Amino acid sequence: MPEWAKIFSLLQQFIEDNELPSISQIAEDNADPYRVLFSTIISLRTRDEVTLSAxxxxxxxxxxxxxxxETDEAEIAELIYPAAFYRNKAAGMKKCAAILLNEYSGNIPGDRDKLLKLPGVGRKTANLTLNLGFGINAICVDTHVHRISNRAGWVNTKTPDDTELALEKILPEKYWIPLNEILVSYGQKVCTPQSPHCSECVITGHCKRIDVGKSR
Ligand code: SF4
Structure with a gap:
């Protein structure tokens, strides 16, 4: 079993010395579930600095x-450009806003099943909204969390959804919310998709480096 307390202590120190991921920065300024939900929709397949400014x-x-x-779809698209799929996202956001206003009295539901029914909302978006918008424990697995968890050998899974289920079985619940913020930041700067910076890594003693290949 991974030594979670040590791993999180080492990674937490790293996070404190580095910039938070975009959605965490947005939630830190204003943890309104509306902002967390829609900024997470913007963030899909989009670089962090673009997400933040958009x-x-x-x-x-x-x-x-x-x-x-009430904002025109074309204007929303212009506002969030150059986020990936900005036109589709703008259309989805308008539909989402209408559903939330008509069916939920303008409130964002703090319930995963309800969030998953909204257009453009998948597990990653739903779980991050629960985490940062409501403080509800859920494991948000994006590409960084999936990659690092598998490289380290904490899980052995093919998809982010499987990683979420596997982590739920082995990760103490107190780490579910911080996990995403920590591993997104670590995955952007150290355990990068190509050629990770293993020589600078603070958790080498807790990583099996599975399928890593070339590293720095
Ligand atoms: S040792 Fe390398 S592969 Fe493992 S977590 Fe650190 S950077 Fe990633």
């Missing part, structure tokens, strides 16, 4: 759901 532009123009629904 989210700031969107929330300045549309600080709440009602304003978002």
């Amino acid at each position: 989210s700031h532009r969107l929330f300045e123009r549309a600080p709440d759901l009602q304003t978002l629904m």
Whole structure:
């Protein structure tokens, strides 16, 4: 079993010396579930710095759901450009806003099954909204969490959804919320997709380096 307390203590120190991922920064400024949900939708397949600036532009123009629904789809697309699939995301956001206003009285539901029914919302988005918007324990597995957990040998899985289920069985619940923020930041800077910086890694003693190949 991985030594979670040691691993998280080492990674926490790293995080404190580095910039937080974009959604964590947005939640730190304002943990409104509306902002967490829609900035996470923007973040899909999008670089962190683009997510941050696009989210700031969107929330300045549309600080709440009602304003978002009243904003023209083309304007939303322009505000979140150059996020990946910005036109599709803008269309999805409008639909999402309408559903939330009509079916949930303008509240973001703190319930995964309800979040998953919204257009453009998958497990990653739903779990991060629960984490950062509501403080509800859930394991948000994105590409970084999936990759690092498998490289380290903590899990042996093929998909992020399987990683979420595998981690739920072995990771104490107190680490479920911090896991994403820590591993996203670590995956962007140290345990990168190509040629990870193993020589600088603070958790080498807790990593089996499975399928790593070339490293720095
Ligand atoms: S030792 Fe290398 S592969 Fe393992 S977590 Fe650190 S950077 Fe990633």
